[in-house]
Amino acid sequence: MKAAIVGASGYSGEALVRLLSLHPKIEELIVTSRSLAGTRLSDHMPAMRHIVGDLSFSESDPAALAARQDVELFFLALPHGVAHSYAQPLFAAGKTIIDLSADFRLNSTQKYAQYYGQAHPAPDLLKSTPYVLPELAAAGWQTSQLIACPGCYPTSIQLPLVPLLKAGLIQASGIVINSYSGVSGAGRKLAENFLYCERNESLQGYSMPAHRHLPEIEQELEKAAFADVIVQFNPHLAPINRGIATTIVAKAKHATIDTLYSCWEKTYQASPFVSLLPSGTFPNTQAVAGSNRADLAAVYDQRTDHFVITSCIDNLVKGASGQAVQIMNLKYGFDESCGLL
Numbered sequence: 001m002k003a004a005i006v007g008a009s010g011y012s013g014e015a016l017v018r019l020l021s022l023h024p025k026i027e028e029l030i031v032t033s034r035s036l037a038g039t040r041l042s043d044h045m046p047a048m049r050h051i052v053g054d055l056s057f058s059e060s061d062p063a064a065l066a067a068r069q070d071v072e073l074f075f076l077a078l079p080h081g082v083a084h085s086y087a088q089p090l091f092a093a094g095k096t097i098i099d100l101s102a103d104f105r106l107n108s109t110q111k112y113a114q115y116y117g118q119a120h121p122a123p124d125l126l127k128s129t130p131y132v133l134p135e136l137a138a139a140g141w142q143t144s145q146l147i148a149c150p151g152c153y154p155t156s157i158q159l160p161l162v163p164l165l166k167a168g169l170i171q172a173s174g175i176v177i178n179s180y181s182g183v184s185g186a187g188r189k190l191a192e193n194f195l196y197c198e199r200n201e202s203l204q205g206y207s208m209p210a211h212r213h214l215p216e217i218e219q220e221l222e223k224a225a226f227a228d229v230i231v232q233f234n235p236h237l238a239p240i241n242r243g244i245a246t247t248i249v250a251k252a253k254h255a256t257i258d259t260l261y262s263c264w265e266k267t268y269q270a271s272p273f274v275s276l277l278p279s280g281t282f283p284n285t286q287a288v289a290g291s292n293r294a295d296l297a298a299v300y301d302q303r304t305d306h307f308v309i310t311s312c313i314d315n316l317v318k319g320a321s322g323q324a325v326q327i328m329n330l331k332y333g334f335d336e337s338c339g340l341l
Helices: 011-021 046-052 062-066 083-092 109-116 123-128 152-166 214-225 257-268 317-331
Strands: 002-006 028-032 073-076 096-099 146-148 176-181 232-237 244-251 274-276 294-301 306-313
Touching: 002 011, 011 028, 011 046, 011 317, 062 083, 073 083, 083 096, 083 123, 096 317, 109 214, 152 176, 152 214, 152 232, 152 244, 152 257, 152 294, 152 306, 152 317, 257 274, 257 294, 306 317
Parallel strands: 002 028, 002 073, 073 096, 096 146, 176 232, 274 294
Antiparallel strands: 176 244, 244 306, 294 306
């Protein structure tokens, strides 16, 4: 099968190039970039010279891509507010689209406008676009043409929390979430706050109390809880290249640490990318870097009657490109782990 990556010059796009170039079911890869069209990938991604060969970036005109008869699957590795301009003509042409941006993650156009500072650019497509976290998505999404890939922070939060809220093991109110992300989560851009001397040996909170991923987090947790969920979400930049470490404090609801782990085990028994660490051990970002795995663990604080839940993922893989490939595998009937670690 041929696949195209639209907007591959960023960090998640680069990770997607690596994964799809080595994927046994992808016979040819088309990679587009508005700024790098006509140049060789190896000149901009030298670490992948041995796998991309002479492949060059091509033009990324939406209409021209939609008119291609030889490509059925498109990955959109584009910023929010831009992805829709490709999704609309590709959708109209009957293509399959896996969107890594935020343009189709939120059900509410009002929330999109509030958190992204602009009116939703393609509200007509929202009802046709399932939000797919593969381990938790409702059955039937595989027939969809346009698929929204979850954000990195929300992935690290939903995997531990959604099963517990569905089972009624934790209170839906009063949840506090502290997450720490590698600097690659901010994208490839020049900004003073991301210079080496500013970030190295420095941990800093940002975008509190209303980070753009907050409505996505609450939207999906509310579906699980069948109730309103308001969380305190505190994101931080960590002095690492990649990875997300999340710590969640949630009030126990007539549950023990054994029932929590039983719930997780039942939910993820057939999930190759979710690893449950024993209570009292704690995930770390180094252990998941470069993989599509999520490591989860929890302890119970008897003094406060709270569970303290920890998770780690690679923000560029399970938090973005790896998850997109996992979605592709499931949609096309490939082995879920195909091409992924």
